[in-house]
Amino acid sequence: MTERLQVGAFRLASRMTDVAPSAVREILKVAEQPEMLSFAGGLPAPELFPVEAIAEAYAQVLAEEGKQALQYGVSEGHGPLREWIAARLTQRGLATSPEQLLITHGSQQGIDLVARALLDRGDRVIVEDPTYLAALQAFSTYEVTLVPVPSDAEGMQVDGLEEVFRRERPALLYIVPEFQNPKGTSLALPRRRKLLELARRHGVPVLEDDPYGEIRFAGRAGPSLAALDSEQVIQLGTFSKTLAPGMRIGWVRAPVEVLSRLTILKQATDLHTSTLNQRAVTRLLATFDYEGHLEKLRKVYRVRADAMDQALCRAMPPGTSWTHPEGGLFLWLQLPAGIVDDAVFQAAIARGIAVVPGHPFFARGLDHGHLRLNFSNRSEALIDTGMGILGEVVGELGAAASRAVVQGVASPRPRP
C-alpha cells in the first residue's frame, strides 16, 4: 500500500500520491493570456461556432419544453439525442442502436467511465506513444501502469503488439485512430485489422476515442475500429469539435451489456448530463444545416493546416520535420537534434508565441524533441506570423546549440 498524503485534516487516497498538477495546465494558463499568439490549446475555431443557431435552439427549447429541459433527466441521456447519434453513426458505417449509447459530459467523461468500469489498480493499459494527455491523466487516477507502444506516420506500430499483449496481459488498449492528438496522424487500415485481430485473440478490450473523425478535410475515411469489430471495441464521440465544447455533450457507444454498467456508474458520478444542453443540441441538429456547417469547418481547417505547413516550410531551419494531417486540429513538429522542447516553449513565450512542448504526451515524458501545434484556432495571417517567429526561435536555439557543441559544452537535452 502506498503511503497516503496528509493535507491539513484530510488524508488523501493512495491514488492521489501520483496525481500532480498538470504541467500542461500551467502552460495553457500562460498560453491563453490575451496578449499571447497561441498555438497551444486544443481549441476549435470560435468564429465557426454556430452561435446564432445555438441561441435559437436554446430559445426554442426553453419556450416550448422549458420545464422538462430544466428538470432532472435519465442517466442514459435524452432519448431523441441518442436516436440522432445512432442514426448518424449508422449512416457513417457503424450500425448503432440508441440502446448502445450513453450521453456523457464530453468524451473525457467517457474515458473516465470506461476506465472505472474496466480497470483495477495495477492493471496494464496500452497507449500509443505519444497520445492524448488527459487520457493519460484519467488512467493514472486508477493507479494502472501505462504501457506505451511507439508510433510513426501510420499510427501505432502493431508489429510488436503481440509480444506486448503476451508480456503485459493488458486490461485495455486506448487509441485515437483518426487524426490523433498530439500528432494528427491516423492508424492505417492494415494496422487496424491487425490490431483488432490481436486484441480478439488475446482478449484485450479496445477503447476507440474518436473526437476528430468528422473533421476530415483530405484523404478518404476508412472504417472505424468499432465498425470493424463492434463486440471488441467501445467507441467515444463528442460534439465538442463539430458544434462547440462549452456545452459538454459527448457519448459512449458500447455493447448493451457493458453500456448498462456504464450507465450505473454515470448515475453514481453525476446523475446525468445536462438535460437543457442535451435538448438544445437535439433541437439544433433537427433545425440547422449540420452537413453544411461541417463542410465549412473542414474547409477552413484545411486552409489553416495548409497555411501552417507552408509557413513551416518557409520558416523552419533544416533538420525540422512535421506531420501532414488529413483532419483534426493538430500537427506534430520534430525539432532539429539537440533542441529541447521546453527551451523552445520558454523562448517562444518571451516572443509572444505559445506552443506546447511534446514530452507530456509521452507516457513516460522522456522525449523532449517535439512540439504540438494547433492550426484550427488562428487565421492564416496569424499562423504565418506565428510560425515565422517560431522558426526564428528554433533557428536561434539551433545556432546556440551548435556553438555549445563546438565549444565542448554538454548538450542541453535532458537525459532520460
Add this chain to the structure above:
Amino acid sequence: MTERLQVGAFRLASRMTDVAPSAVREILKVAEQPEMLSFAGGLPAPELFPVEAIAEAYAQVLAEEGKQALQYGVSEGHGPLREWIAARLTQRGLATSPEQLLITHGSQQGIDLVARALLDRGDRVIVEDPTYLAALQAFSTYEVTLVPVPSDAEGMQVDGLEEVFRRERPALLYIVPEFQNPKGTSLALPRRRKLLELARRHGVPVLEDDPYGEIRFAGRAGPSLAALDSEQVIQLGTFSKTLAPGMRIGWVRAPVEVLSRLTILKQATDLHTSTLNQRAVTRLLATFDYEGHLEKLRKVYRVRADAMDQALCRAMPPGTSWTHPEGGLFLWLQLPAGIVDDAVFQAAIARGIAVVPGHPFFARGLDHGHLRLNFSNRSEALIDTGMGILGEVVGELGAAASRAVVQGVASPRPRP
C-alpha cells in the same frame, strides 16, 4: 482480490462486482410514467423554475459572449460564478473565498470527486442511517465499507460516535445536516458541535452535503458544519433545488490545498463544467431577483409540506407516524408494525400512486418499515388525493396483516 466479471469481450473491474442496477432507478421509471400520481422522485416543482429569466440569461450570454461561452473553460470553474457563490456563502455565515470553490456538474459530482480524493478500497465511511441513496452508490464504487449510524428526529445520534470512530477508524463521515434525504430531519446544534469535536479529535474528515439549506420554510437556520469548523469539513452545494437541476451546476467548498487536488481530478474526469451553463447562471444571478424567487419557493413548499402533513393526519391508520420537516423536499413515514414498504409500493402503484420504499436508503437495506414522500412536486389538491389513496392502501394492508396474524400466518415482514 474479488473475482472479476466477464461481459462479452470485456472483463470488468473488481469494483463492478457489487455495482448493481439501482432498484430505485427502476422504481422511478415506473413512478414517472405520465399517468402516475407520483410522490416518488426527488423533484423540485417545475412550475417554479424561473424559465423566462433563464431563457433571457442564455439569450444574453449567447448574444454578448457567445464565443467564450461555447469554448473550453478552466477546470476550477468560471471566475465570476465562483465569486458570486463565495459572497453568498459568506453572507450566509460561512466566510469563503473563490479559491476555495470548484464548480461541479451538480453536487453529486462533488460527492464522487471527494470520494475519489479521500477513499481507498477497504476504507470505512460513516453515514447516517438512512441517508441519500446516490451517495451510498457513489461510495460503493470505491469499494469502501459503509458504517451506518442510527438517527432520530434530531439527526444522526452522536452518543455512540466516539466508540464507532475508535473501532472503525473511518476515512470519512458523510452527512446531510439540513432537511436530509430521505427523512427531512436536521442535525441539532449540540450534535453538530459534538460531531465536529469528535471528528477533530479522531482525525475524521467530514463531508457536509447541503443541497436543501436554502429551502428552509420554518424554524431558524443554525450554523453549518463548515461554518463551525472550516478546516475539518468539505461542503457541497448546488443550484439544483434553488434554480433548476437540468443545468447541472453545483460546487465543492474545501480548504485550498484540498481543492487544488479536487480540481486535478475534475480535469481528469470531464475537463470542466459546461461553460455555457456556468455563464448563464452567473448572468441570471446578476439580473433577476434571486431572494424573491427563493421566498416564493419556500412559501410554496411550506404550503405543500403542511398539506401533506394534514392529509396524512386525515388518511393514515393508527400506528403510522411521519416527520415534520422545516425545509427541503421530503418527509419520512413510518408504517404501522407488520406492513412492508414494498407491499405498499406495489399496492399503491396498482392504484396509480407512486412512493419510494424506504429500505434502499438504509446502508444495509434491512428496514422495510418506511416510505419516502416527496411533497415539493405536486399541488395541494393532488397531495390530498394521493395521501387519501395511500391511506386506504396502508389501511387495507394493515387489515390484511391483522387477519393473517389472527389466523396464525407468518408476518410478511422479511427477516433481516
